[in-house]
Amino acid sequence: MISSFILFFNASYATIMSGKIWSLFIFPFLVCISFCRCSPELPAGDPDNGGLFLPEGFDALVVVDSLEGRARHLAVNHNGDIYVKLRFPDSIGGNAALRDTDNDGKADIIETFGDYLDKSSYGTAMRIHNGYLYYSSVTRILRQKLTGKLVPDSEMELIVTDTQPPRQHDTKPIAFDKKGNLYTPFGAPSDACQEDDRVFMSPGIDPCPILEHRAGIWKFDANKKGQFQRDGEKFATGLRSVVALEWNDQDDNLFTLAHGRDHIYNTWPEIYTVWEGSVLPSEVFLKLKKGSDAGWPYHYYNQIKEDYFLSPEYGGDGKKQGENVDSLVKPLIGFPGHFAPNDLLFYTGDQFPEHYKNGAFMAFHGSTSSAPYPQTGYFIAFVPMAKGMPSGPWEVFADGFAGVDTIINTSDAKYRPMGLAMGPDGSIYISDTEKGKIWRVMFKGDKGKFGKAQLAKMEDRKKQASNIKTPDEVKDIVATEEDGFFPKTGNMAEGAKLYNIHCALCHQKNGRGNDRFPPLNYSDWVNGDKERLTDVVLNGLEGEIRVHGRSYNNVMPKQDHLKNEDIALILTYIRQNFGNRSNGIVPEEVAKVRKATTKSP
Numbered sequence: 001m002i003s004s005f006i007l008f009f010n011a012s013y014a015t016i017m018s019g020k021i022w023s024l025f026i027f028p029f030l031v032c033i034s035f036c037r038c039s040p041e042l043p044a045g046d047p048d049n050g051g052l053f054l055p056e057g058f059d060a061l062v063v064v065d066s067l068e069g070r071a072r073h074l075a076v077n078h079n080g081d082i083y084v085k086l087r088f089p090d091s092i093g094g095n096a097a098l099r100d101t102d103n104d105g106k107a108d109i110i111e112t113f114g115d116y117l118d119k120s121s122y123g124t125a126m127r128i129h130n131g132y133l134y135y136s137s138v139t140r141i142l143r144q145k146l147t148g149k150l151v152p153d154s155e156m157e158l159i160v161t162d163t164q165p166p167r168q169h170d171t172k173p174i175a176f177d178k179k180g181n182l183y184t185p186f187g188a189p190s191d192a193c194q195e196d197d198r199v200f201m202s203p204g205i206d207p208c209p210i211l212e213h214r215a216g217i218w219k220f221d222a223n224k225k226g227q228f229q230r231d232g233e234k235f236a237t238g239l240r241s242v243v244a245l246e247w248n249d250q251d252d253n254l255f256t257l258a259h260g261r262d263h264i265y266n267t268w269p270e271i272y273t274v275w276e277g278s279v280l281p282s283e284v285f286l287k288l289k290k291g292s293d294a295g296w297p298y299h300y301y302n303q304i305k306e307d308y309f310l311s312p313e314y315g316g317d318g319k320k321q322g323e324n325v326d327s328l329v330k331p332l333i334g335f336p337g338h339f340a341p342n343d344l345l346f347y348t349g350d351q352f353p354e355h356y357k358n359g360a361f362m363a364f365h366g367s368t369s370s371a372p373y374p375q376t377g378y379f380i381a382f383v384p385m386a387k388g389m390p391s392g393p394w395e396v397f398a399d400g401f402a403g404v405d406t407i408i409n410t411s412d413a414k415y416r417p418m419g420l421a422m423g424p425d426g427s428i429y430i431s432d433t434e435k436g437k438i439w440r441v442m443f444k445g446d447k448g449k450f451g452k453a454q455l456a457k458m459e460d461r462k463k464q465a466s467n468i469k470t471p472d473e474v475k476d477i478v479a480t481e482e483d484g485f486f487p488k489t490g491n492m493a494e495g496a497k498l499y500n501i502h503c504a505l506c507h508q509k510n511g512r513g514n515d516r517f518p519p520l521n522y523s524d525w526v527n528g529d530k531e532r533l534t535d536v537v538l539n540g541l542e543g544e545i546r547v548h549g550r551s552y553n554n555v556m557p558k559q560d561h562l563k564n565e566d567i568a569l570i571l572t573y574i575r576q577n578f579g580n581r582s583n584g585i586v587p588e589e590v591a592k593v594r595k596a597t598t599k600s601p
Contacts, residue, residue, distance in 0.1 A: 042351075042425070042442045043105030050439050051415075053400045053461065056454035057353075057445020060398075063429070064107045067096050067436025073126040073173065073343060073419040074431045074438065075133070080424060081150055082107065085126040085135055087433050087515075088550060089114075094123070095135055097150045098438075105440055113151045114142075124171040124243060125184075126419070129222065134159070134182075136172035141184060160184065160220055160227045166544060168554045169241040173343075175254060177247050182222035183235060183254055185242040188215035191555075192240075192261050192313045193297035198557035199540070200267055204313030208297050215240055215296055217254070217288065238294035238328070243365075244344040250358050251388025254288045257341030257362055260300060261311075262369055263557075266505055268312040275473040276318070278373045279304070282334035283341050285360075287388060292329040298322065303334030304470075332383075332390055336470055338367035339377035343419050346385070349426025352443045353450035359384045361397060361428065363417045366467070368410045368514045369505045372479030374466040375407040380417055380430060396458045396468060398441065401432065406466045408478050410514035433515060479509075495573030498566050502559060503574075511578030516554050518547035521578040530571075530585055534593040537567055564590040 045059025052060045069086030076082050082098040089095075094114040098107035114135065123137035133152060134143045139162040145154035159182070162170070169187030176182055191198045193208035208215075216239055218232035241259035248255055265277020272280070281300035286292070295301065299308040299322060308325045310316030335341070343363040347356050359382055366377035380398035384391045403414035419431035428441045445454070462468055466476065479500070500509060506517035513519035520526050525547065526533060540558035544551055559567065564587040572584035 042427070042444060043103065043440075045442065045444070050437075051400050051403060052398050052439060052441075053458070054398055054441065055458050057450060058441055058443050060439050060441045061105045063100075063105060063438040063440050064098060064110065065435070065437055067110070067438075068092055069096065069112070070433050070436040071096075071418060071431040071438065072124050072433065074421045074429060075126045075128045076421045076423040076429055077128060077146065078424050082421075082429065082438065083126050083128070083133055083135075084431060084436075084438070085123060085419075086112070087436075094137065095126070096436075099150050107438075109150060111151050114156070125174045127174055127176070129176045134174055136174065136184075138162070138166045138170040138172060139164070141172055141174060141182070157225050159222070159225060160229075160232070162186065163228060166553050167542075169259075170553070171241070171243050173243055173245040175245045175247040176222055177254070178249065178252065180222050182220045183217055183245065183247070184220070185217045185239060185245065186214045186229065187242065188240045188296065189555075190240075190297070191263055192311055194267075194313055196540075196558060197542075197555045198263050198267065200557075200559075200561045202267070202313070204297055204311065206314060210297075211237055217242065217245070217256070235290055236288045236292040236294070236329075238292075238296045238299075240296040243342040244362065246344040246346060248346050248385075248388055249348070250346070251287075253388060255344060255346075255360070256286050256288060257335075257344055258284050258286060258294055259340065260284070260337050261296070262338075263505070264300075264312070266502075271312050271317055273473075274372060275471070278337070278370045279470055280337045282331070282337055283339045283364075284331035285333040285335070285341075285362075285383070285390075286329055286331055288329065293327060295328045299325065299328060301331055301334050303331075303336060306334065333394055335364075335381075335394075336376060338370050338375075340365035340367060342417075345420040345422060345428070347422065347426075347428070349422055351426025352428075353445075353447040355384060355450060356382065358386070361420050363420050363430065365418055365433065366402070366407070366410065366413060366416050368508070368516060370471075371408075371500075371504060371509065372477050373471040374476065374478055375410055375413070376467050376471075378402045378407065378413055378416055378467050379465075380420070395455060396462045396465075398430065398439075399458075399461055399465060399468070402467060406478060409508040409510045409512065411508060411510060411512040416515075493569075493573065495569035496577075498562075498570045499573050502562070503570065506554075506556075511574065513547075516552070518545065518550075518552045519578075520574050521580065523547050523580075526574055527580055527582045530589060531593050533571060533575075534567065534585065534590055535597055537562075537571065538590070538594055539597055560594070564588075564594065 046061045049060040050062040069088045072085040072087050074084045084096040093112040097111045099109040101108045125136035127134045132143045141160040143157050144152040167189035174184050188210050193204050194202035196202040216237040217235045219235045220232040244257035260281035265272045282303035310320045310322035342365040345361040362381040364377035367375045382395045382397040401415040401417050415432040418433045421429045430439045507513050511520040538560045541556040544553040567590045568585050568587045575582040
């Protein structure tokens with residue numbers, strides 16, 4: 001190397017002396033390329049780090065403040081181009097491509113592309129692998145060869161098709177191993193495989209028929225076009241909902257962060273307390289081997305007791321563990337319930353301090369069902385790793401996305417972190433689902449001095465922030481007796497109390513819903529046909545609907561166990577609140593619909 005440099009210097013010096021003055025300008029640049037291997041300096045961070053709280057030594061900037069269609073997962077190419085899976089792709093294509101042309105870290109060019117054919121429902125994946133851009137809808141995994149252009153002009157290849165129509169928990173995140181295989185989940189269209197999904201005290205079906213073709217992860221050939229589920233191999237089971245999936249190249253294993261089930265208190269209030277419903281079951285960090293079983297629907301993981309327990313649908317009471325617990329895959333970490341883990345990234349870059357090398361970054365999208373306690377999640381966690389196992393307790397890496405100190409309703413959160421990607425220089429990129437905002441996080445401190453002192457403020461947030469800590473059962477309640485979670489001693493209208501007990505878990509206390517459940521304000525479903533609305537409450541609703549131009553595809557559980565008087569009070573309340581100004585519903589109208597829609601034995 002040194003001898004080459006000396007020869008280069010002598011030749012350049014001779015050229016300069018011969019009168020070719022241009023060498024004076026190009027010489028330093030060539031020396032840098034040949035000898036120093038210089039890389040462009042990191043761009044300046046935003047003065048407020050884009051609103052984020054980060055460990056000492058880190059800066060952040062906002063790459064783009066908002067994307068039409070918002071954002072799910074994202075990927076960064078070797079030249080810095082960013083590709084984003086859009087959350088609401090209607091009419092604009094399924095993906096966005098971003099480019100920074102002046103190296104200030106901000107996206108100057110934004111283009112959308114990719115028609116998924118079923119784009120009324122959002123997908124998840126956006127990954128770059130072996131020169132291809134892979135992305136998904138809820139029923140298809142596609143890829144395009146990257147050609148050097150910002151928007152690839154290569155053929156769109158259909159790799160995997162899910163032949164079942166979109167249903168709840170249908171996502172298609174993807175991961176790749178070193179042998180040319182692709183992994184993706186097929187979600188369970190149920191909360192706990194009940195006879196009546198999410199319905200009060202509905203028993204579980206035993207054996208659960210869903211497990212044969214759903215609630216697991218399948219392995220496919222990453223390069224073969226035209227595959228269906230039958231062409232893949234079932235790799236792991238007992239996984240109700242997976243959005244965060246990644247292969248760890250250092251450990252050479254598949255990892256996931258799995259969503260726990262919902263409604264454990266609301267459907268089984270005689271067994272569980274409101275507090276237990278807020279913090280359980282756990283969201284689990286798992287290393288998966290071929291044949292791994294994560295327990296769903298028969299078992300759930302309790303991170304407080306650090307073990308699996310029998311689900312109430314199958315005879316559990318919060319204490320029984322049931323059979324075959326020892327055969328279930330042991331979580332590496334059990335996070336609190338409802339954090340909503342939506343992406344996972346193993347850090348292989350060199351920009352960050354050694355503390356982060358090969359560790360796991362995790363995006364927690366945030367809860368929708370933690371009431372009457374604060375909604376939780378809405379931050380980026382980090383787990384230090386060594387040889388495929390946690391080497392220390394989990395940490396808070398980035399917080400502040402929500403923009404408020406206490407999140408009571410999901411809609412209170414200004415931003416919700418969703419996707420993670422690493423850039424070619426080792427920067428970390430984070431996407432948001434609410435406005436399509438993207439941050440770039442960079443380290444500019446002294447890597448040699450990075451340690452506990454630089455992490456101290458983030459450790460304090462882990463212990464104190466209402467969206468991160470496990471709430472105190474008494475002190476941290478953000479609802480009152482009038483909200484309906486406790487004995488009805490307040491002066492709030494009876495309909496409001498009943499609404500907060502039976503409906504606010506999904507549609508939220510303010511009626512604005514969230515990304516999974518539709519809003520009630522100004523909705524034709526609420527203000528339109530009375531009989532249709534009453535039928536939905538009595539008999540439930542399943543399948544895709546559109547509210548305010550957006551698609552929702554979850555399950556509305558039937559509430560036919562409620563008295564006609566109570567249903568009338570709830571429906572009158574929602575038709576006359578949240579900005580709605582429709583006339584009320586009386587018990588006789590509910591009774592009429594109940595009689596007309598009740599199936600004969």
